[in-house]
Amino acid sequence: MLRDIITGLETRFLVxxxxxxxxxxxxxxxxxYRGKVAGVxxxxxxxxxxxxxxxxxxxLDPSSPARVASYVVAGVGFIxxxxxxxxxxxxxxxxxxxxxxxxxxxxxxxxxxxxxSLAFIATMFSFIILKVPHIARRKEYN
Numbered sequence: 713m714l715r716d717i718i719t720g721l722e723t724r725f726l727v728x729x730x731x732x733x734x735x736x737x738x739x740x741x742x743x744x745y746r747g748k749v750a751g752v753x754x755x756x757x758x759x760x761x762x763x764x765x766x767x768x769x770x771x772l773d774p775s776s777p778a779r780v781a782s783y784v785v786a787g788v789g790f791i792x793x794x795x796x797x798x799x800x801x802x803x804x805x806x807x808x809x810x811x812x813x814x815x816x817x818x819x820x821x822x823x824x825x826x827x828x829s830l831a832f833i834a835t836m837f838s839f840i841i842l843k844v845p846h847i848a849r850r851k852e853y854n
Contacts, residue, residue: 728767728823732760735819735835739812742842748809749795758788758813759820766824781821788817812838 736756744751762784769780792810799805815838822831 724826725767728763728826729760731823731828731831732756732763732820735759735823735831736816738835739816739838739842742839743809743812746842749806750809750813754813755816758791758816759823762788762817762820763823766821770824784817784821785814788814808842812842 733756736759737752740750740752740755743755765780765784766777769777773779792813795806795810795813797805815834819831819834819838822828822834
């Protein structure tokens with residue numbers, strides 16, 4: 713009975729959701745630690761949503777899955793644009809967070825294409841990049 717319910721597609725879906733949550737947790741925790749507006753939930757949803765859209769596009773329109781991917785990029789860019797704030801003093805805030813959200817969508821798309829090692833490398837790249845500016849600022853204060 714369980715074999716009839718869990719097919720190859722469901723297994724692929726569950727594995728993808730697992731990686732989406734794992735990578736979303738890694739990146740989102742760093743953002744929450746910094747007190748940013750997009751944390752674990754937002755990052756996990758962006759990665760997971762991008763994964764689901766990418767996976768579904770391969771079955772909904774196998775001749776043109778890139779079309780759905782282009783809409784994911786544009787839609788997530790719109791979300792990122794909503795995060796960016798400019799204060800009265802002209803200081804721009806949340807630009808890095810918006811870029812991280814956009815980059816998270818790319819990670820989700822890698823998961824949807826079953827490029828798990830690329831998704832992992834991209835997650836580690838993003839995590840390191842998010843740490844670099846803070847390391848440079850610490851040196852300025854010393």
